Amino acid sequence: MEESSMTNGNGSTREIVAKLWNLCNVLRDDGITYTDYVTELTFLLFLKMLAETGHEERLPKEHRWAGLLKREGIDLLEYYRQLLLDLGNPKKTKDQVVLAIFTDAQTKLRKPTNVEALTRAIDKLDWFSAREEGLGNLYEGLLEKNAAEKKSGAGQYFTPRPLIDCMIRLMKPQPGEVVQDPAAGTGGFLVAADRYIKDKTDELYTLKESEAFFQRRNAFVGIELVPDTHRLCLMNLMLHGIESMVESGDALAPDGERIGKADLILTNPPFGTKKGGGRPTRFDFSITADTSNKQLAFVEHIVRALKPGGRAAVVVPDNVLFEDGVGRRLRSWMMELCDIHTVLRLPTGIFYAQGVKTNVVFLTRGKSDKANTKGVWVYDMRANMGAFGKTKPLTVADFEPFEKAFGKDPLGKAKRKDEGKEGRFRFFKREEIAARNDNLDLAWLRDTSNDPEDEMTEPDELAAAITTHLKNALEEIDAFTEELAAPSQEVA
Numbered sequence: 001m002e003e004s005s006m007t008n009g010n011g012s013t014r015e016i017v018a019k020l021w022n023l024c025n026v027l028r029d030d031g032i033t034y035t036d037y038v039t040e041l042t043f044l045l046f047l048k049m050l051a052e053t054g055h056e057e058r059l060p061k062e063h064r065w066a067g068l069l070k071r072e073g074i075d076l077l078e079y080y081r082q083l084l085l086d087l088g089n090p091k092k093t094k095d096q097v098v099l100a101i102f103t104d105a106q107t108k109l110r111k112p113t114n115v116e117a118l119t120r121a122i123d124k125l126d127w128f129s130a131r132e133e134g135l136g137n138l139y140e141g142l143l144e145k146n147a148a149e150k151k152s153g154a155g156q157y158f159t160p161r162p163l164i165d166c167m168i169r170l171m172k173p174q175p176g177e178v179v180q181d182p183a184a185g186t187g188g189f190l191v192a193a194d195r196y197i198k199d200k201t202d203e204l205y206t207l208k209e210s211e212a213f214f215q216r217r218n219a220f221v222g223i224e225l226v227p228d229t230h231r232l233c234l235m236n237l238m239l240h241g242i243e244s245m246v247e248s249g250d251a252l253a254p255d256g257e258r259i260g261k262a263d264l265i266l267t268n269p270p271f272g273t274k275k276g277g278g279r280p281t282r283f284d285f286s287i288t289a290d291t292s293n294k295q296l297a298f299v300e301h302i303v304r305a306l307k308p309g310g311r312a313a314v315v316v317p318d319n320v321l322f323e324d325g326v327g328r329r330l331r332s333w334m335m336e337l338c339d340i341h342t343v344l345r346l347p348t349g350i351f352y353a354q355g356v357k358t359n360v361v362f363l364t365r366g367k368s369d370k371a372n373t374k375g376v377w378v379y380d381m382r383a384n385m386g387a388f389g390k391t392k393p394l395t396v397a398d399f400e401p402f403e404k405a406f407g408k409d410p411l412g413k414a415k416r417k418d419e420g421k422e423g424r425f426r427f428f429k430r431e432e433i434a435a436r437n438d439n440l441d442l443a444w445l446r447d448t449s450n451d452p453e454d455e456m457t458e459p460d461e462l463a464a465a466i467t468t469h470l471k472n473a474l475e476e477i478d479a480f481t482e483e484l485a486a487p488s489q490e491v492a
Contacts, residue, residue: 012126012129012130012132012133013129013130013133013137013138013141014141015126016125016126016129016130016138017138017141017142017145019121019125020041020045020122020125020142021142021145023037023041023117023118023121024037032108032109036108038142038143038146038232039228039231039232040107040108040109040118041118041142042101042231042232042235043084043101043102043105043107044068044118044119044122045122045139045235046101046235047059047063047064047065047068048065048122048123048127049135049239050064050065051064051065051066052127052130052131052135053131053135058095058097058098059087059093059095059098060086060087060092060093062086063083063086063087065123067079067083068080068083068119069119069120069123072112072116073112073116074112076112076115076116076119077109077111077112077115080107080109080115081106081107084102084105084106084107085105085106087099087101087102087105088102088103088104088105096245097234097238097243097245100230100231100234100245100248101231101234101235103227103248104227105231134239134240135239136191136236136239136240136241138239139235139236139239140188140191140236143158143186143188143232143236144158144161146158158185158186158188159185159188159189159268159315159351160350160351160394161188161192162394162395162396162398162399163315163346163350163360163394163399164188164189164192164266165192165396166396166399166402166403167189167266167313167360168189168192168193168196168266169196169403170313170362170403170406170410171264171266171311171313171362171410172196172410173193173196173197173264174197174263175197175200175201175204175207175211175214175215175219176211176214176219177219177262177263177264178218178219178220178221178260178261178262178263178264179193179219179220179221179262179263179264179265179266180220180221180222180259180262180264180265180266180267180305181221181222181246181265181266181267182222182223182251182256182259182265182267182269182298182301182302182305183222183223183224183225183251183267183268183269183270183298184222184223184224184230184233184246184267185224185229185233185268186229186232186233186236187222187232187233187234187236187237187242187246189266189267189268190220190222190237190242190244190246190266191236191237191240191242193220193264193266194215194219194220194240194241194242195240197215197219204216216241216242216243216244217243217244218244219244220237220242220244220246221244221246221259221260221262222246222247222259223246223247223248223249223250223251223255223256223259224246224247224248224249225248225249225250225251225270227248230246230248233246234246247259251298251301252280252281252282252294252297252298252301253280253281253282254281254282254283256282256301256305257282257283257284259305260305261305261306261307261310262305262306262307262310263306263307263310263311264310264311264312265302265305265306265310265311265312265313265314266312266313266314267298267302267312267314267315268314268315269294269295269298269299269314269315269316270294270295270298271294271295271317271356279291279292280297280300282297282301284304285297285300285301285304287300287326287329287330287333288300288326288330290326291326293323293326293327295316295317295319295320296320296323296326296327296330298314299314299316299320299330299334300330302314303333303334303337303338303363303365306338306365307365308365308366308367309364309365309366309367310364310365311362311363311364311365311410311411312361312362312363312364312365313360313361313362314360314361314363315346315358315359315360316358316359316360316361317356317357317358317359318357318358318359318441320359320361321343321359321361321439321440321441321442322439322440322441324437328437328438328439331438331440332438334363334373335372335373335430335433335438336369336370336371336372336373337365337366337369337372338363338364338365338366338372338373339363339364339366339372339373339374339411339412340361340362340363340373340376340440341362341363341364341373341376341377341411341412341413342361342362342376342377342378342379342406342412343359343360343361343362343376343377343378343379343440343442344359344360344362344379344381344402345359345378345379345380345381345382345383345443346358346359346360346381346382347381347382347385347386347388347394347398348382348387348388349387349388350388350394357382361440362406362412364411364412371430373430374429374430375427375428375429375430375433376427376428376430376433376440376442377412377416377425377426377427377428378425378426378427378428378440378442379402379405379406379424379425380424380425380443380444380445381398381399381402381424382443382447383424383443383445383446383447384445384447384448401424402424402425405417405419405424405425421444422445424445426442426444428442
């Protein structure tokens with residue numbers, strides 16, 4: 001998938017996405033938020049798309065798109081409310097994907113005129129062009145639009161498509177591999193991995209039937225905690241022809257163990273601490289069992305969920321690389337069990353949450369559990385890169401120098417060149433890292449560019465940055481308090 005469907009699709013998809021998004025203006029006087037609106041659209045688009053693709057047999061006969069069109073006024077609103085209840089009722093709906101999408105579904109729409117406006121507008125769209133370009137592309141464009149809208153608050157769950165595509169190209173998912181995302185969000189990594197494999201196999205036609213069946217049904221697994229986000233994920237996967245079931249649950253609870261082992265993990269776990277200061281409830285956790293820091297706990301999950309020889313690319317904030325205490329124990333343990341071969345220091349401003357500094361860690365699970373990391377390559381894509389944001393969006397081209405330096409081997413074994421103190425790509429021996437208390441926050445370039453936040457002018461951007469800094473400060477205080485209270489542990 002090159003960038004995103006919305007940015008690279010042709011005009012028809014972009015026009016439909018714009019029309020769908022503009023419908024939100026109709027609903028503002030009904031108390032509908034942006035996120036509520038996307039969820040509402042998901043329900044209605046799902047019904048319409050099944051009608052357009054000839055798959056309405058997945059629905060009970062009494063709850064199909066035509067039923068919405070032949071009603072109006074209060075009758076339409078009551079019918080729609082009952083439809084949502086019935087499609088989420090296992091006694092009335094047998095299709096498991098439909099059931100999962102509509103579980104606990106309820107409309108926030110209160111005015112019959114708004115239900116009517118939405119259904120009529122959706123019905124009049126250019127569905128022939130949408131089918132030609134791919135309904136999955138249409139839906140993903142809508143998800144990206146929602147993430148880009150600061151008022152929606154969805155950006156924190158949304159990984160920029162150029163970054164996803166870079167990680168996919170370097171990790172090279174293969175047919176027959178189990179690909180996992182333990183923080184699935186709206187399914188961006190899984191969809192992109194599927195697209196990569198389909199592009200290499202002529203839409204799976206070059207595979208044996210059993211292999212193609214595996215790709216459609218079993219290749220992609222994951223878990224998502226937030227119910228509404230899980231709903232969006234299921235529909236996204238379905239519209240891209242992926243019939244694997246991403247579970248609704250918590251990867252840091254026993255749910256995370258049940259999704260099994262993977263050949264490849266691609267993920268951007270949530271930042272921050274567990275609500276209420278809760279700890280992971282995984283019986284197999286030993287390093288992060290006593291911390292509420294979600295980033296650290298997700299990293300332990302990734303190491304434990306990889307098959308021997310399996311590989312991963314994971315987005316983490318800076319504190320995972322330098323935090324003492326549990327953080328240091330985690331990194332030491334990881335470098336024993338895994339080859340942490342590459343760290344990409346990402347530019348600031350690429351996520352919609354301002355002020356968060358992030359990295360991509362590339363690693364391979366060892367076939368033994370001892371001394372797998374001999375050294376770490378670090379690519380600095382942060383220093384002197386300027387500010388990314390609305391006026392300077394992140395593109396595929398921005399990653400080309402890094403991808404060239406990384407090489408073609410997904411395990412990081414390609415021949416590489418240390419560019420020295422003036423370059424962006426350097427190698428650090430394991431002994432050097434140990435001398436730094438296993439701190440992987442390795443920087444050497446003097447950054448002469450302005451802080452991206454210095455260039456902010458919009459009030460909502462400034463407010464978001466202030467909020468992020470306050471949140472980070474509180475999390476650091478919580479982490480410090482935890483460290484003071486926790487008994488010392490040996491690495492297990």
